[in-house]
Amino acid sequence: MSQSTLELLEYDEQMAKRASWEAFEFTLLGEGVIEVVNGSYxxxxxxxxxxxxxxxxxxxxxxxxxxxxxxACKHMVAVAIREPLLEAVATEPSTRADGGIAVEAPPYDDSEEECDCDKLSDDFPCWPCVPDGRREL
Structure with a gap:
């Protein structure tokens, strides 16, 4: 029988409580790197x-x-107690914590002249133009 990830880390009870109670957000950055943001602050x-x-x-x-x-610090314990996160790190570095796959946006095509922005005022772009980089909010 193999050990769980938590059994392999050295930490105390207070560290375990903080790791499970604090408002952490996780982002997989690839190659075994996980960004941990503590939203409790x-x-x-x-x-x-x-x-x-x-x-x-x-x-x-x-x-x-x-x-x-x-x-181990509370960030390491927080990662360790979230098994799906560790599974994603171990199997697919480009998988996101929400289950989606990281993809690059297609390049903006200047040949598309018409969009909903043409029907709006100059200071209010349509939503598709914002992430495409054609207009800013």
Missing amino acids: DDPREHTYMVHAEGKIPSDCTCPAWEYQEG
Whole structure:
């Protein structure tokens, strides 16, 4: 019988509670890298770290706690308790945490002259033109 990922990490009970209760958001960046954003803080951007996983095991983190404390940080434990996330990291680096596949947008084709923007005022673009880069909000 193989060990679970959590059994392979060293962490305490407080760390496990924080990892399961705090408002983490995860983004798979590919090649075993998971961006972890802690939305529990007023400015989550200041609490954004990269957890590296080797296979299905979080191996390190870019947070200060990982550098200065013994054992796994709460970001690594948060990744470890979300088995579908680890499964996605181990099998398909381009798979997104929401189950979708990361794809690049097709290049904008200038030959498409007509769009809904032509029927709107100059300061209000249609939605398809915004992500295509034809117009800005």
